[in-house]
Amino acid sequence: MFRRTFWFTAGAAAGVWATTKVNRKLKKLTPESLAAQAANKAIEAGHKLKDFALDVRDNMVEREAELGEALGLNAHPDAALPAGRRFAVIENTTHDSDNKKTQYLGTPRHSYNRNEDH
Template identity: 40%
Template sequence: MRRLFWLAMGITIGALIVRKLSRVAEKLTPRGVATGIGAGLTELADAIRDFADDVREAMHEREAELRESTGLDGQLGKVEQPE
């Protein structure tokens, strides 16, 4: 019984190791490297796009604050009429 257990354990571990090594070897092929680089560039482009959106949004908020504080928004000196 023990021998059968260890035989099954060895076969299972051997199969897992072979599968893992096959995946690693596939990543090292030219196609695997190209896929990895392509995925990395896609992630980088997404990150740059998100950063640019955040900067643009903050820029518009700050510009509105500056316009309000300097009166360039058309509100400086404006007298509101009581109703």
């Protein structure tokens, strides 16, 4: 008699456990539950994306500061400026000979007027 009671109790407990487990799975698969899960995942993904964007922004500011320091862009504006560059200027001298416009080395200088007949 004790055996029968033991197996009856074990079977009933297994049945209750299985029924509870199946009911929980079914509740997770209802449309409302699926929508809530999707919303929670979307919110979680949004938080992760926001954290990523903040990390990128922080690292970008840090890298810009490093580059500015390396290039000397963070120097005080009242500091002495380096001397300006000097450029060699070549004059374009023309001279007239025999009423022809010629360039410096004697090559003829042509007019580039589009309205002129050629």
